[in-house]
Amino acid sequence: MWLFKNRVASLENSGMMTGMVDWHSHVLPGVDDGFQKLEDSLDLLRHFEAKGVKTLWLTPHIMEDYPNTTERLRSRFEELKRAWDGNVELRLASENMLDPLFEERLAARDLLPIGENADHLLVETSYFSAPMGFDRMIDSIMSAGYYPLLAHPERYRYMDESDYKKLRAKGVKMQLNYVSLVGGYGETAQKKSIWLLKNGYIDAVGSDVHRLKSNQGLITQKPSKKEHLEMLLSVVRDKNKI
Numbered sequence: 001m002w003l004f005k006n007r008v009a010s011l012e013n014s015g016m017m018t019g020m021v022d023w024h025s026h027v028l029p030g031v032d033d034g035f036q037k038l039e040d041s042l043d044l045l046r047h048f049e050a051k052g053v054k055t056l057w058l059t060p061h062i063m064e065d066y067p068n069t070t071e072r073l074r075s076r077f078e079e080l081k082r083a084w085d086g087n088v089e090l091r092l093a094s095e096n097m098l099d100p101l102f103e104e105r106l107a108a109r110d111l112l113p114i115g116e117n118a119d120h121l122l123v124e125t126s127y128f129s130a131p132m133g134f135d136r137m138i139d140s141i142m143s144a145g146y147y148p149l150l151a152h153p154e155r156y157r158y159m160d161e162s163d164y165k166k167l168r169a170k171g172v173k174m175q176l177n178y179v180s181l182v183g184g185y186g187e188t189a190q191k192k193s194i195w196l197l198k199n200g201y202i203d204a205v206g207s208d209v210h211r212l213k214s215n216q217g218l219i220t221q222k223p224s225k226k227e228h229l230e231m232l233l234s235v236v237r238d239k240n241k242i
Helices: 038-051 070-083 100-108 134-143 161-170 178-182 187-198 212-218 226-237
Strands: 055-058 089-092 095-097 120-124 147-151 173-177 204-206
Touching (some): 038 212, 095 100, 100 134, 134 161, 161 173, 161 187, 173 178, 173 187, 178 187, 178 212, 187 226, 204 226
Parallel strands (some): 055 089, 120 147, 147 173, 173 204
16 A cells, blocks of 8 residues: 555555656666676566566666766667566666766767656766756757756755755756665755655656665665655656656
């Protein structure tokens, strides 16, 4: 059940993952700082299947530290799909660091978009400072016909409420890491996640899973208040916003 009466449930016991579309993961093996072995990726997929996840977007990094090509990522994706015989639907996109490499890719239209209509781009920045030309890059994404989907906005230490309001006014959409609500990235990110949910700024929810064990441990945790979990569940239920 989505809602419950007198207690706060853990993430896994809330029903959140039943029928869930997970919009952010690093499960594609051997391409970034996420899963490295095919067997481990399959273990994660079996774990998600047991929890009821319906669709998992694989969103490997594309950045100067991991200069993946779309051709390579598509090839690895096909390998994983051939090995996977379960019921979790696998979809491929990428998490794009807003850096010079991204600007080159955008100009060349060499991209792996996300969303049912392939009209969103999952993007991120440094956790500590905005990239040079941040506003220009956001405008360029929109001029190219895509909606920017900002990954885990609650984790950016340099952003405050005024930054989120400004981005929202520009038309930027936002994707929350659900473990932020149980302190998975610390108290500051937890507080920001609550504020973003309360203000209706979150359009999509994802695990951003890099390791099976860390995900298993965090989903057993409980949010601090029932209302916070209910806000998260209301976003997860609306699977067609992206």
